[in-house]
Amino acid sequence: MIQEIQIYNTLTRKKEVFTPLVPGKVGLYVCGPTVYGPPHLGHARSAITFDLIFRFLKQIGYKVRYVRNITDVGHLVADADEGEDKIEQQAKLDELEPMEVVQIYTNLFHKAMDMLNVESPSIEPHASGHIIEQIEEVKKILDSGYGYESNGSVYFDVEKFASENEYGKLSGRKIEDLISNTRVLDGQIEKHSGLDFAIWKKAQPEHIMRWPSPWSDGFPGWHIECTAMSTKYLGETFDIHGGGMDLTFPHHEAEMAQAQAAHGKPAVRYWMHNNMITLNGQKMGKSLGNAISLEQFFSGNHPLLEKSYSPMTIRFFMLQAHYRSTLDFSNEALQASEKGLERLMNAVAKIESLPVSDSSTLNIAELTANCYAAMSDDMNSPIAIASLFEGVKFINSISDGKSTITSEDRDALKSLFHAFVFDIFGLNAEDQNESGSNEVLNEVVDLLMKLRTEAKANKDWATSDKIRNELAAIGFEIKDGKEGVSWELKK
RNA sequence: GGUCGGUUGGCCGAGUGGUUAGGCAGCGGUCUGCAAAACCGUGUACGGCGGUUCGAAUCCGCCACUGACCUCCA
Known part of the structure; x- marks a missing residue:
């Protein structure tokens, strides 16, 4: 069943035939959320993109180990490395324990993912649970000579690394440009160069999140967590590393360098990056203050939202665009997706009861091939969806008596739609709002319907x-x- | 400023050297007591100016606009 697929590798900037390290198996690592705020549309895009990849790889027969981390330590909030840990900062604002904040937003993230029908990854490691592994990676980097200790912190020597290895290839940067562009920041005196990044950071006295290490009581640098956790669960070299495009620099570039320094070989074979969600043409992001949370989409409780949008509408909206394109949010676009999804789902529900004939007027095998071909071409879900709508038209046409289908083809069509709509795209029939669970309301409305039908009968x-x-x-x-x-009952 | 992208019909969004993407809206039709819903049919677009070519929206050059990254970010 495993077929040839192509994926776009950010490292080479072109589509490549995907060949896993171990035949039949795929190791997939994706940068998950930093849990210091409610999940927003951008988180959903990344999660849905890699959920799609995870699902499709499984569908075509691969055994996939999908690791998506939770970042719950280490990010610095200010420009300088002196800044407080981001999670700690939020904790002070909320007067909560840092890990309490982590728990709250992790729960919210999981809840949103469930609603979006995003499958759980195989492993979801927390950075805070892998301090020892991160310290081990830091030691390896020191041993290899690419790290140096300075006042209790450990930094990665970017210039030394760059002089002997490729640095900047992933993000298309030249080391000279980076040097000339790097801002001079306070507290940089500890570093040999502004390009260097912390792999272990000594904690200030007031810093709560801290762990003992050979160098100081402190916390791991941001980039090192992914190297430590991907290595632990997927090995020193693994197939696919994913994340949002905004992570390519510096995060992924640093990861590449670290892993190479620590293990003496590249860690990642294919880098995949999903593009951003835009709002009025501008990136939607927490740091820009224009992010609409998923909860707000589901409830419609935001000034920019004309109405609420269901999780499946959001999911379908994203699937209708290719993952490497920016996707512009608007009420109009979301409402278009909502209606399209409804039409698709109605057609799926109709397949089973379609009348059969001696012949089919549509080539189901070809339709099926088109769908798989689209997905095999760098996960082109919009093309696959377009093919599916060809099927929708056909289904409606049959129920309209204008086209015919054989019993065999009807089974094939059903398999195709179930595979794509439910298994690969992860769309599910929405619950019929809350009214579906309210028996009394149902009965009352049904009664009104009955009265109306009687009135109609009497003209x-x-x-x-x-x-x-x-x-x-x-x-x-x-x-x-x-x-x-x-x-x-429409909302 | 540096690097890399984008500019497609009313909206969203694929794609590509010559052939219908698709969805939504609009319009026409079927249905209906009238509607709504549903279904069917329908659009001929590719930022500007040059160039390459038998032929370019698709390749090249220039220009305009716009975005992302260069700081935490999905």
Whole structure:
């Protein structure tokens, strides 16, 4: 079942045939969230992108170990390395223990991921749970000569590394440009060069998050956690490393250098980066203060949102764009996705009851091949979705009596749609809002429907329209179909 | 300033040297007591100016606009 696929490797800037290190198995590492704030649309894009990759690789027969970390230590909040740990900063604001903050936002993240139907990774390691492994990596880097200790902190010697290895290749940077562009920051006296980055940082007295190490009581530098955890769970060399495009520099560049320094060989074979979500053409991000949280999307509680958007709408919206393109948020675009998704899901539900004939007027095998070909070409979900809509048109046409399908093809079509819609794209039928669980409400509305149907039978249009219009005003949508009346409570 | 991208029809968004992306909206139709919903049909776009070519939206050059990274960031 395993077929040839191509993926775009940021390192080489082109699509490459994907060949795993170990046949049939894939090691995938993705930078997860820093849990100091509520999850926003950007987190969803990354999570959904790599969820798609995870799901597709499994679908075509690979055994995948997917590691996505939780960053809960180490980020510095200020320009200088003297700054407080970001998580600690938030903790002080909230008057909570740092790990309490971590727990709160980790839970929120998990909840949002569940709602978006993002599968759990195989392993979700916390940086704080791998301090020992990180210290070991720091030791290896010191042993290899690419690190130096300075006043209790340990730094990575970028210029030395660059003189003997490639540095800047991933992000397309030249070391000379970096040197001339680096800002001179306070507290840099400890470093030999402004390019150097901390791999272990001595904690200031007031710093709460701290661990003992051979150099000082402190905390690990940001970049080292991914090297330590990917090495532990996937090995010194593994297949795919993913993350948001904004992480390519300096984070991933530093990771590449560190791993090379520590292990004497490159760690990552394919680098994959998802692009950003934009809002009015500008990147949506926590640091820009324009991030809309996922909770706000689900509830519609944000000035920029005209209405609430379900998790599946968000998911489908993202799948309709290629992961390497920026995706611009707008109410109009989201509403278009919402309707498209509804049409897709309605068609899926219809397949089973489609009437069969002696012949098919659409080539299902070809449709199937197109879908897999699209995904095999660097996870081109929008193309695959376009093919699926070809199938939707066909399905509706059959139920309209204008096209035909054989029993065999109907089974194939059903398999195709189930594989793509549910397994690969991870879309699921939405619950029929809260009304679905409210039996009494259902019965009351059904009663009104019955009264309206009776009024219609008596040609008492005044009464039937009154029932329909007043229910509509409350938010109910009344659908008169050939098989009878149905209704839905729209938010 | 440096580096790398982007500019596609009303909106979102694929793609590509010559052939319909797709979704949404709009329009027309079917259905309906009328609607709504649903379904069917329908659009002919590729920033500007040059160049290469039998042929470019797709390749090259210049220009304009815009974005990302260069600091934490998905």
